[in-house]
Amino acid sequence: MTPEQRLAELGIALPAAPPAVAAYVPWVQTGNLVMTSGQLPWRDGAMAYAGKLGVDLRDDEGYQAARLCAINAIAQLKAAAGELSRIRRIVRVEGYVHCGPGYRGHPQVLNGASDLFNDVFGERGRHTRLALGIHEMPLDAAIELSVWAEVGDGANDQG
Amino acid sequence: MTPEQRLAELGIALPAAPPAVAAYVPWVQTGNLVMTSGQLPWRDGAMAYAGKLGVDLRDDEGYQAARLCAINAIAQLKAAAGELSRIRRIVRVEGYVHCGPGYRGHPQVLNGASDLFNDVFGERGRHTRLALGIHEMPLDAAIELSVWAEVGDGANDQG
Amino acid sequence: MTPEQRLAELGIALPAAPPAVAAYVPWVQTGNLVMTSGQLPWRDGAMAYAGKLGVDLRDDEGYQAARLCAINAIAQLKAAAGELSRIRRIVRVEGYVHCGPGYRGHPQVLNGASDLFNDVFGERGRHTRLALGIHEMPLDAAIELSVWAEVGDGANDQG
Numbered sequence: 001m002t003p004e005q006r007l008a009e010l011g012i013a014l015p016a017a018p019p020a021v022a023a024y025v026p027w028v029q030t031g032n033l034v035m036t037s038g039q040l041p042w043r044d045g046a047m048a049y050a051g052k053l054g055v056d057l058r059d060d061e062g063y064q065a066a067r068l069c070a071i072n073a074i075a076q077l078k079a080a081a082g083e084l085s086r087i088r089r090i091v092r093v094e095g096y097v098h099c100g101p102g103y104r105g106h107p108q109v110l111n112g113a114s115d116l117f118n119d120v121f122g123e124r125g126r127h128t129r130l131a132l133g134i135h136e137m138p139l140d141a142a143i144e145l146s147v148w149a150e151v152g153d154g155a156n157d158q159g
Numbered sequence: 160m161t162p163e164q165r166l167a168e169l170g171i172a173l174p175a176a177p178p179a180v181a182a183y184v185p186w187v188q189t190g191n192l193v194m195t196s197g198q199l200p201w202r203d204g205a206m207a208y209a210g211k212l213g214v215d216l217r218d219d220e221g222y223q224a225a226r227l228c229a230i231n232a233i234a235q236l237k238a239a240a241g242e243l244s245r246i247r248r249i250v251r252v253e254g255y256v257h258c259g260p261g262y263r264g265h266p267q268v269l270n271g272a273s274d275l276f277n278d279v280f281g282e283r284g285r286h287t288r289l290a291l292g293i294h295e296m297p298l299d300a301a302i303e304l305s306v307w308a309e310v311g312d313g314a315n316d317q318g
Numbered sequence: 319m320t321p322e323q324r325l326a327e328l329g330i331a332l333p334a335a336p337p338a339v340a341a342y343v344p345w346v347q348t349g350n351l352v353m354t355s356g357q358l359p360w361r362d363g364a365m366a367y368a369g370k371l372g373v374d375l376r377d378d379e380g381y382q383a384a385r386l387c388a389i390n391a392i393a394q395l396k397a398a399a400g401e402l403s404r405i406r407r408i409v410r411v412e413g414y415v416h417c418g419p420g421y422r423g424h425p426q427v428l429n430g431a432s433d434l435f436n437d438v439f440g441e442r443g444r445h446t447r448l449a450l451g452i453h454e455m456p457l458d459a460a461i462e463l464s465v466w467a468e469v470g471d472g473a474n475d476q477g
Contacts, residue, residue, distance in 0.1 A: 102454065
């Protein structure tokens with residue numbers, strides 16, 4: 001099953017890869033590495049999850065925000081790779097959680113992204129992760145996610 | 160026009176590449192990737208922009224701080240690559256903004272760096288970007304910037 | 319002297335590489351690059367340094383926390399590379415310091431990690447570094463460290 005088929009099975013329609021919000025680009029490939037710019041929880045051009053975890057948003061909302069950032073990141077990876085089966089490995093997920101004083105739920109909330117990568121890419125979705133709290137996020141976004149992936153030369157490349 | 164010529168046209172004299180402030184080095188090359196340590200807004204050995212955006216500094220000062228960090232980063236890239244025309248691509252700019260409660264101007268302020276990379280390197284300056292707020296920065300620096308670039312084998316390398 | 323011999327000389331017994339705390343893996347290799355997930359100051363399965371620098375912890379405790387994160391990162395690198403002599407270069411150390419209002423000791427505290435990398439790996443330990451303050455850290459960890467290294471093809475690889 002290709003990652004695209006798995007996304008369809010999960011009922012996820014990839015959006016158009018969200019454009020950058022300023023003077024930069026949403027992804028770059030160097031050698032076999034693709035990296036994305038910081039992905040925010042955009043849906044249909046609107047910020048779907050704004051505010052701080054532990055203040056304005058519950059953890060289940062944070063989980064959905066992280067999942068939405070991951071969907072947007074996958075859209076960027078598809079724009080970069082053409083076909084998601086060319087992704088040999090999700091190598092790194094950087095998860096930044098907009099949160100208030102004393103917040104400790106970063107790992108659970110970021111699993112909204114990690115679970116999706118594992119679900120869509122299987123063994124190739126197993127990634128390293130960074131989890132950090134941020135006191136003030138651009139555009140008041142609940143989550144920002146940056147993703148690095150290794151891309152292969154062909155659709156049947158086995159890494 | 161080379162990046163050095165473009166810098167001259169912009170009236171920018173690259174400083175000596177700022178040294179690291181502790182037990183590390185300012186840049187490393189691995190394969191074709193060069194990465195810099197966190198670059199701060201140093202000018203002539205002094206911190207030119209200290210304090211927090213939204214509290215101590217206006218956005219136009221933050222823009223200049225980000226631009227100055229980018230100038231220092233370009234000095235590091237030149238130290239690494241010898242000639243800036245060997246830079247095939249600015250691949251990633253990580254922008255950390257020292258800011259107070261409720262600050263949302265990260266994208267505009269970090270354009271001070273992005274605009275310069277685009278201006279000096281043209282198509283090769285088009286980068287991915289990460290924008291995050293930081294509540295307490297080392298040395299009270301207004302901005303910290305980390306830059307990744309792809310470097311080629313020769314001056315006329317076309318990537 | 320191998321890095322393992324140098325560790326023994328320093329009286330450091332590498333722990334079992336700490337497992338990830340959620341739906342991800344502790345390290346990934348892509349090409350010649352190994353990157354770790356965020357390493358926390360775990361010792362014998364317990365968080366050895368919790369709280370914020372400048373509030374709950376002194377700088378000398380922060381230095382030890384950063385050193386402990388570095389030991390855990392070296393355990394991950396050994397898990398990835400088999401033998402530490404296959405590490406050609408520590409290329410990047412990202413140091414995140416959990417800290418309270420007005421804290422400025424990030425560089426000194428993170429030297430707890432940098433000094434160890436330099437001590438264990440010698441010239442190959444000379445790394446770039448990022449130093450940032452974090453207001454709320456996962457699991458209340460005092461320090462989080464992410465490490466990138468270049469790994470060679472053989473034990474006597476000279477980079």
